Amino acid sequence: MNPLEEKKKETAAIATGAAARVGELIKAVTGYKHALMAELVMRGDGHGEFKASPCGEIPEAWTTAPLGELLVPHRGLVEGKATAALSIEEGEGVLLLTPESVESLRFRPERCRRIPPGFEQSGEAAAFDIVMVRRGRSSGACAIMPMSFAGGVLAPECVRLTVDMRCADPFYLNNVLHHFYHAGVMDELRVSSDDTELGMGLLLKLCVPLPPPEEQKAIALKLLGISGMIVEAEDMVEKLLTFSRI
Template identity: 25%
Template sequence: MVESTEIQAAFKETEVGRIPSDWGVRLIADLTSLMTNGFVGIVKTHYTDFDHGVLYIQGYNVEENAFNFNGIKRVTNDFHSKHEKSSLKKGDLLTVQTGDIGVTTVVPEQLVGANCHALIITRFKKNTAEPFFYSYYFNFSVGRRRLKEIETGSTMKHINVGDMIKMLIPYPPLSEQTAIATALNDADALITQLEKLIAKKRAIKQGTMQELLKPKEGWEVKRLGEVAEVVGGGTPSSFNSSYWKGDVNWFTPTEIGDKKYTYESVRKISKEGLTNSSAKILPIGAILLTSRASIGDISILMLEGCTNQGFQSLIAKPGYYNEFLYYLTLTIKPLLIQNASGSTFLEISPNKLRSIELCVPPTKEVQLEIAQTLSDMDSEIELLEKKLAKYQRVKQGMMQNLLTGKIRLV
């Protein structure tokens, strides 16, 4: 009971929720020297391809505490000079006001002097607030929820400058804002560094795969039907509930993506349901290949099971190594789509699939060596991805604790 009293005494209930007793609550208007919209209107006629044009930031370029420069535009200097109120300065907050409402980032040095479109620009008075603290706050679930409360519009939801500037926000001491922002920036830097490393490893693996699987002297041209048995799937009748209560693993395309192994199915069917459908039990190691709608997504089956009719699965024939076929099949996705047909949705037939030509090494030993090299690279990437997921969870925990004052840094 004593511990509970001490915790309650350290916090207070306010208009912005429960915050530490030494934090304040302030109007955004009291902290800012400027809050305005980026240009709103038709701007396409002012785009320019010249490098000396002014960078023009739009909603799709804004990410949480970051920027995406894909498809970034430039506008003419004449347009920019006529709309100087939306010229950006270092430390400005940019908040998406239509679409993915509330996504916020901070303008870095390299974007000083850029212009922007339909974004809310928040410029804090000098030495009154730490921009990164409030960027993290608006991207945090609590901040997003509070921005959602001021959404307006029936067809297209948006937030207005006039409503946002009247918002009350938590106001920790400036030194604590800076400490929190620094800690979260450090976490983001680790995550970004790891994301870049994973992207680099994936690119290396892609290049290695192309080189290793490129036809070489002595390799043989084979039809897919010669190296693997092609097995279709099926679905039990939905009118018999007993078919859907069992222990037979039953896969649908939703479980298959750009991943190497599938460990569990979303649903299970009964042995009776299996018997009364066109599905067949597939052995561990079978290659699950989506053959309709989304064509060419594959995984290696790591537990016995069957599939619905959205698959044509591959079982390696004697003399061929299933993991090698997995990597080889990854490289022919465009060919699979090219051989598909259909009016409602694309589908590649079993016969079309069997007739596709591949170039394969003559010995299983070479297949195994290639597969092992690529598998080792996949394992390294998988470990990095797990590490990234851990870092992202840690950052979310940090935001939950630091932005609510549950953990104090100063």
């Protein structure tokens, strides 16, 4: 083997090993984030007194509310209508939000599809809306649309939750829903015979623990910081793997 091939092989081996180690770190940090999320959205940080509630034991200063009361009145929950049969693979079109784009609990625009213009009213979603899978193997999974999100429409397997910001912080509420998904709470809302579809009435009645507004924002920011580190690490894995293919 000539010197160039030796260096190429050595680089690929080191890059592959480094990517695997970073992947293990991502898995560990993600597990830590889930545990921290469960603690923060149910018990907060630094509280000494707790009380029983329909959501379980929560800090004395917190309240609870049904999810439906935290959404914008009359238009807080919208079901998708744009069918995949309308989707187009290439060219300009309207972004179609599919279960695949949110089922990882993080919005992944590369997993969206596009539909021809003219269906913009078939269940729109905008920045800060929460898009949830209502039907399918990942029902109950959701992701919040980022500030930079330019808008899209919902596939029929999805619903949009628009949070009334006078009542709750959307990023905090998104974390509560993530915790409920991991904890199996969303499983209790499934009504179809094959246990893959959420009942919208049950979803709107879902009990949500509510800290004071400033504490909601603090919890959301703490978890957002960890999420940002995970995303950066995932990007690093992709870059490391490119070295293994040189």
